[in-house]
Amino acid sequence: MADRSARRDLRPAGANAERMGEGAVKNLFRIYMEKPELAGVALLIALAVVFEMRSGGAFLSGDNLRGILGLLPEVGLVSIGVTILMIGGEFDLSVGSTFALTPMATSLLIIAGVPAFLAILLGLAIAAAIGFANGFITLTFGIPSFITTLGMLFIVRSLTVVISGGFPPLLPDDLNTSAFTQFVGPGGLFRASFIWFVAIALAASAMLSLSNLGNWIRATGGHLEAAGAMGVPARRVKLFCFMLCSTMAGFGGVIQVFRLHSPLPSIGDGLELQAVAAAVIGGTALTGGVGTVLGAIVGALLIRVIDNGLVMSQVDANWFKFAVGGLTIFAVVSNAWLRRTARRLRVEA
Amino acid sequence: MSAPLISVKEMHKWYAGVHALKGVNFDVRQREVVGLVGDNGAGKSTLIKILSGVHDPDKGEIYIEGEPVKIGSPKAAMRLGIETIYQDASMVPTMSIARNLFIGREPLWVALGGVGLIDHERMRRESMKALADVDLHLRSPDALLAELSGGQRQGVAIARAMHFKSRVLILDEPTNHLSVKETAKVLGFVRGLPAQGVTGILISHNLHHVFESCDRIVAMARGEIVFDKPVANTSIEEVQDYL
Ligand SMILES: Nc1ncnc2c1ncn2[C@@H]1O[C@H](COP(=O)(O)OP(=O)(O)OP(=O)(O)O)[C@@H](O)[C@H]1O
Numbered sequence: 139m140a141d142r143s144a145r146r147d148l149r150p151a152g153a154n155a156e157r158m159g160e161g162a163v164k165n166l167f168r169i170y171m172e173k174p175e176l177a178g179v180a181l182l183i184a185l186a187v188v189f190e191m192r193s194g195g196a197f198l199s200g201d202n203l204r205g206i207l208g209l210l211p212e213v214g215l216v217s218i219g220v221t222i223l224m225i226g227g228e229f230d231l232s233v234g235s236t237f238a239l240t241p242m243a244t245s246l247l248i249i250a251g252v253p254a255f256l257a258i259l260l261g262l263a264i265a266a267a268i269g270f271a272n273g274f275i276t277l278t279f280g281i282p283s284f285i286t287t288l289g290m291l292f293i294v295r296s297l298t299v300v301i302s303g304g305f306p307p308l309l310p311d312d313l314n315t316s317a318f319t320q321f322v323g324p325g326g327l328f329r330a331s332f333i334w335f336v337a338i339a340l341a342a343s344a345m346l347s348l349s350n351l352g353n354w355i356r357a358t359g360g361h362l363e364a365a366g367a368m369g370v371p372a373r374r375v376k377l378f379c380f381m382l383c384s385t386m387a388g389f390g391g392v393i394q395v396f397r398l399h400s401p402l403p404s405i406g407d408g409l410e411l412q413a414v415a416a417a418v419i420g421g422t423a424l425t426g427g428v429g430t431v432l433g434a435i436v437g438a439l440l441i442r443v444i445d446n447g448l449v450m451s452q453v454d455a456n457w458f459k460f461a462v463g464g465l466t467i468f469a470v471v472s473n474a475w476l477r478r479t480a481r482r483l484r485v486e487a
Numbered sequence: 488m489s490a491p492l493i494s495v496k497e498m499h500k501w502y503a504g505v506h507a508l509k510g511v512n513f514d515v516r517q518r519e520v521v522g523l524v525g526d527n528g529a530g531k532s533t534l535i536k537i538l539s540g541v542h543d544p545d546k547g548e549i550y551i552e553g554e555p556v557k558i559g560s561p562k563a564a565m566r567l568g569i570e571t572i573y574q575d576a577s578m579v580p581t582m583s584i585a586r587n588l589f590i591g592r593e594p595l596w597v598a599l600g601g602v603g604l605i606d607h608e609r610m611r612r613e614s615m616k617a618l619a620d621v622d623l624h625l626r627s628p629d630a631l632l633a634e635l636s637g638g639q640r641q642g643v644a645i646a647r648a649m650h651f652k653s654r655v656l657i658l659d660e661p662t663n664h665l666s667v668k669e670t671a672k673v674l675g676f677v678r679g680l681p682a683q684g685v686t687g688i689l690i691s692h693n694l695h696h697v698f699e700s701c702d703r704i705v706a707m708a709r710g711e712i713v714f715d716k717p718v719a720n721t722s723i724e725e726v727q728d729y730l
């Protein structure tokens with residue numbers, strides 16, 4: 139973190155008026171841009187404290203945490219993928235359907251006798267192909283990804299139901315899913331899927347902040363023309379993000395199906411909106427260029443905590459969507475306010 | 488006499504109905520600074536965007552030191568030593584100065600197939616040097632572009648172009664929105680290009696600026712080159728008659 143005196147040097151020449159509070163607001167702007175997930179983290183801690191008190195200590199108990207963390211990888215993976223794509227400047231509304239089709243295809247392959255490992259890889263290849271189609275159509279015809287992937291949402295969901303044959307096929311009883319489902323860690327606190335999740339999250343986070351590819355994704359989403367002019371292969375970067383997003387959604391679906399031990403064609407319904415909500419609550423900018431993997435996780439975790447905490451503190455569970463909705467709007471409004479404030483101060487300076 | 492550094496022959500460009508370049512012939516010799524002037528919409532930006540690989544020409548050839556070249560992408564232009572500072576914002580406001588300086592050309596300490604991990608230490612160090620080299624003293628390369636003034640951003644863009652030791656530096660209206668002091672700095676810098684072995688193309692609407700810092704004036708009007716003379720053999724009044 140740069141200190142205040144360094145910041146003063148960056149002022150435009152002649153802007154020496156030290157307005158009250160301006161430094162603080164400008165610092166806030168930088169903090170938001172670099173650590174957009176901070177507000178989400180604060181909210182998460184606050185909510186955990188509230189739920190812990192209201193539930194009389196049951197919320198942070200091992201049993202309850204196991205429930206929250208056991209489901210996190212599934213939604214979390216989708217949220218990370220959606221976040222990375224949003225940082226790159228595009229949307230994907232088809233993740234919920236991909237979340238269902240991938241494990242459906244994987245399950246049918248397993249039932250047909252394909253080794254599980256290979257079946258998962260083939261399923262993920264299908265997911266990646268959906269992402270490629272999303273990206274290719276969006277970029278080739280220059281239409282909003284919002285529309286392309288809305289169409290894909292219906293197409294992929296329909297395909298899922300069609301290949302399922304109308305009723306959920308049953309995974310073989312002897313299928314060993316312990317690589318994802320067994321409880322591990324101190325006191326069996328989380329499932330093995332959580333380790334997969336952490337590993338993928340770390341890799342995604344490193345990709346975003348430590349690699350040149352991450353730089354290109356931020357540049358492409360932050361200012362498409364500038365990135366292209368500076369030599370970033372923006373089209374390929376976007377295609378990559380689309381494919382990564384779909385693949386992560388597919389993997390999340392596989393984990394859920396292995397946990398449930400049955401590929402329901404309806405899973406992931408509405409998940410696309412939860413994932414966008416998680417991304418936005420975690421500080422991802424709708425305009426692209428800004429966001430973090432940690433933010434996606436915090437957003438997803440917040441949604442899980444609200445879901446679980448309402449139940450634990452015996453609030454009518456129908457308030458769940460109300461809370462998520464309110465939080466989403468609040469997150470976007472406060473981020474927009476931060477940007478506007480910072481911009482106005484710059485113009486005056 | 489050796490071949491010109493850049494030679495554009497019979498260049499045409501159409502944008503959906505607009506004939507933006509109508510058979511432009513344009514030479515730039517080694518180590519000269521050419522001032523490119525012309526009314527709004529004359530085709531100046533279009534011409535230089537073709538040289539910097541942003542647009543493809545519809546017809547015409549480009550030669551570099553007599554060799555025919557195809558400049559299919561900004562990356563290809565950079566490989567040929569052509570660096571460009573664009574009229575419209577050419578940096579990413581949501582990213583730091585250091586990252587902006589190296590977008591697309593990040594120093595990597597390990598790479599596979601063009602993708603790898605950024606050497607942040609080196610990037611920061613070289614950023615400081617690149618900024619100092621163009622006399623821009625910002626204490627932290629971690630500040631975001633959005634936090635800088637217009638002049639400072641322009642400075643970062645110049646630092647980026649210079650750091651990669653280009654053979655040709657193209658500046659499209661680099662003094663827009665700049666203060667008198669910052670304008671003087673940019674113009675002084677342009678004037679100093681030949682001494683650093685760099686050839687320059689400066690686009691500006693201000694004839695005083697062009698006369699002050701260029702060796703040759705080229706004027707465009709409605710997609711054609713209508714005037715081309717060394718600064719020493721012409722005057723602001725004469726150029727004005729062509730615009
Ligand atoms: N991307 C584009 N799509 C369609 N038409 C364009 C595009 N870029 C430029 N034009 C048109 O091409 C012509 C030349 O534009 P150009 O930007 O090259 O002018 P210029 O000389 O740079 O003008 P200015 O001094 O205003 O920057 C104009 O008529 C413009 O409207």
Ligand SMILES: [Mg+2]
Pocket residue numbers: 531532533574659
């Ligand atoms: Mg122009």
